[in-house]
Amino acid sequence: MFTKTSDGSFLDSNGKVLYFSTERFIKDICEGDCCSICGISRSETDFNDEHVLPKWILRKYDLYKQFITLPNESKFRYDQYVLPCCKQCNSLMGEKIEQPVRNLITQGFEAVIQHIEKEGHWLFFVWLSLIFLKTHLKGKNLRYHRDRRQEDYTLFDTYNWQELHHIHCVARSFYTECAIDSKVMGSFLAIPAKIGNNYQDFDYLDLHDSKTLLLRVSDVCFITVFNDSQNSLVAFKNFLERLSGEMSPLQLREVVAHLAFINLHLKERPEFFTMVNLYKQQQVMSAKCPIFVDLDGYESIDFGEILYFCCKEFLSACNDKDIEQIKEQVKQGKLTFLFDRYGNFNTNSLVPKN
DSSP: OOEOOTSSSSSOOOOOOOEEEEEHHHHHISSSSTTTTTTTOOTTEEEEEEEOOHHHHHHTTTTTTSSOOTSEEEEEEGGGGGGEEEEHHHHHHHHIIHHHHHHHTTTTTHHHHHHOOOOOOOOHHHHHHHHHHHHGGGGGGGGSSSSTTTTOBBBBGGOOOGGGHHHHHHHHHHOOOOOOOGGGGGOOEEBBBBOOOTTTTEEEETTTTTTTTEEEEEEEEEEESSSSSTTTHHHHHHHHHTOOBBOOOOHHHHHHEEEEEEHTSSSSOOEEEEETTTTTTEEEEEEEEESSSSOOOOOOHHHHHHHHHEEEEEEEEEEOHHHHHHHHHHHHTEEEEOOOOTTOOOOOOOOBOO
């Protein structure tokens, strides 16, 4: 029998949290020490460390001693980038999400596409939601300034946790077995990535404000927006139809910048909610979506700022005599890596130094 708590959460007859209210999500998960999946306290069961990025990715691409760049531009080693998770949920997550994703990705892009065509995007969307959520939950333990002489506050203090509540609901759906309406799916792309001696085989980028993520492993690149009910993809359609072939790291990051920019400028946003039927003991995650996709006013330089943020590391590594001029054009939103001067897909974008 489902019951509703005073804070608006819902439990089953065994006390399992089927739905976290926003209040409980912030108190127990964001500010507390509870398991991010089931909500149990560390004092009640055994916990172990869950890597923000799966260990199989860290091993495959030798990332343990490499560094992730945090939103404050500081660096943090991947092998130390972990979160507490109860053992039971960690095991369940591995069985239902991590292992199936690993099996598909290690077979390459064609296997990923075949799964999507047959089963849909949900497995990968939930997996990426988990990674995005874990990335930002980790922020509650990380000082914004690694230099302890600076003002003492954490990355946590810069986040709006209410905006992550919906992503948390999606990320733990493998545990709650909640029915999910197709309108909950965000903009999602699986893109063939160009591989070669000049390119690293792994890339990760997330943009908190626009709830956008890129994860590239070998020839597979996933790009998703978590909170737009695919509206950004609708607005990006004309660009998307002109893209063909494998894409370089810079091109992939430009796609991220476009989707992030569009999501930030949507005039009307979807409203997400979970319907719980106490009588039938059913719950459904859904969304109220705008009828039309429309954008508010913006300047090209706004897009340029996002594009430069996404691409600056790659630009600094590019072997081009005009790179400083290229950087300025990027900042002003006057340069694209996706298309040539004739508007055709660019198969020879900038490449990094050897």
